[in-house]
Amino acid sequence: MRHPHAHRARGRWLLCGLVLACALAACGSGQPGGEALAFLRAGALYRMQPDGGGLFRVTPGQAIGFAWSPDHHQLVARYIAITPAPAADPFFPTVLPDVAAALGVVSLDGGNIIPITRPTPIPPRGDPWWDASGNRFFYRERSGDTMQWYLSQSDQPNGIARKFIATSAITAAAPTGTLWPTSPPDASQLAYITDAGDLVLAAPGGKARTLQPQVARQLGGGAIARPLWQPHHSAILYATSDGAANALWLTDLSGHKRRLLSGTFDDVAWSPDGAQILLHGGGKWSIYTGVGAPVMMWDDNGAGAVAWWSPDGRNVLARSATTLTLATPATGAVMALLSFTSPATGDPVPGAHPLTGSPWSADGKRIAVVAAGARWHDGTTLATKAGAGTGLYIVAIADVKAPPKLIDWGEHTGLSWSTPDPNTQVLAP
Numbered sequence: 441m442r443h444p445h446a447h448r449a450r451g452r453w454l455l456c457g458l459v460l461a462c463a464l465a466a467c468g469s470g471q472p473g474g475e476a477l478a479f480l481r482a483g484a485l486y487r488m489q490p491d492g493g494g495l496f497r498v499t500p501g502q503a504i505g506f507a508w509s510p511d512h513h514q515l516v517a518r519y520i521a522i523t524p525a526p527a528a529d530p531f532f533p534t535v536l537p538d539v540a541a542a543l544g545v546v547s548l549d550g551g552n553i554i555p556i557t558r559p560t561p562i563p564p565r566g567d568p569w570w571d572a573s574g575n576r577f578f579y580r581e582r583s584g585d586t587m588q589w590y591l592s593q594s595d596q597p598n599g600i601a602r603k604f605i606a607t608s609a610i611t612a613a614a615p616t617g618t619l620w621p622t623s624p625p626d627a628s629q630l631a632y633i634t635d636a637g638d639l640v641l642a643a644p645g646g647k648a649r650t651l652q653p654q655v656a657r658q659l660g661g662g663a664i665a666r667p668l669w670q671p672h673h674s675a676i677l678y679a680t681s682d683g684a685a686n687a688l689w690l691t692d693l694s695g696h697k698r699r700l701l702s703g704t705f706d707d708v709a710w711s712p713d714g715a716q717i718l719l720h721g722g723g724k725w726s727i728y729t730g731v732g733a734p735v736m737m738w739d740d741n742g743a744g745a746v747a748w749w750s751p752d753g754r755n756v757l758a759r760s761a762t763t764l765t766l767a768t769p770a771t772g773a774v775m776a777l778l779s780f781t782s783p784a785t786g787d788p789v790p791g792a793h794p795l796t797g798s799p800w801s802a803d804g805k806r807i808a809v810v811a812a813g814a815r816w817h818d819g820t821t822l823a824t825k826a827g828a829g830t831g832l833y834i835v836a837i838a839d840v841k842a843p844p845k846l847i848d849w850g851e852h853t854g855l856s857w858s859t860p861d862p863n864t865q866v867l868a869p
Contacts, residue, residue: 568796575626705726812831
């Protein structure tokens, strides 16, 4: 049995860690954050300009996950008591499971860290992710056999301004629970699926009303069937199940619905303008219009497939454990950019984690890549440096013939250049 003071001691340790991080990061460099990308290296949170200059340690070690605010003025990070070891087979994104962790918000120039969660007890938590306006963020906590979800303001310490959303059971079939909240950009309303299978709508901290009953809680392979708020519209995408396949439906906030398409898929995301839908399933990525008409598809049989829309919606960057691919819906072009010689191993957990950031630059013209042992599409081995680690590279979309530029080397475990609307993000296995 755990000693009754163990939770309090661990809470004090993590709180002291946040205070220490404040002191060590008190002197910022004053550089603008709009162009900066951020990454974790050996547990410390850094930012850097895409030309390789302006390297700055925002906070010291023990960070295991983070997210830029959409305006790039601050970051929210997940802190633990020890610095995590890098994965044996590097794979980005490296998303760590829910562990006992504190959440804190820090300026891009370092300085004071606002402890967003309470100092004690310290339950297992996942990475937080911002709403599209950047005023609040969502996060989850495990409590016994349940998952509790919260919406928190970014400027209020110790959980005093957080809003409870709901509780979901944790089962073997759905490791992170069936509940997964979504919202419009300002998070003024919330939609989620209950354990009973109802799609509900509520104000933060308010009473929920059923919008659609008997919706799917799972997609193919046991992945979470989360609802998605359509960008620039007051409508929500959700799934139903007829056994072997799922159907996607669109409902307005009054409950009027229409069927869009059906098939076997395990991940879904809107395009930034809300006009197209990205799906993954059956070893393929597919893009459909917002009314269910097919646009394009391409094969991706690699384990752990994830993808990101460019902020301008013109391209999709898809990554599996073996390949990095660029797809352009307007032309139907698909190009394999990188192949990886050190693929991730093990069975992925379906739909377990949010992608809290994106490797795309805000203008959609460049991407950042973390890789080890990778080859460019022309067979060129990417530049490396001495010592163990991974490279951080910049790719210009207008000149994909040129090999990527190496701007950093080390034990990278996280990367983010921009922060998309979470409704445009797939979930990481």
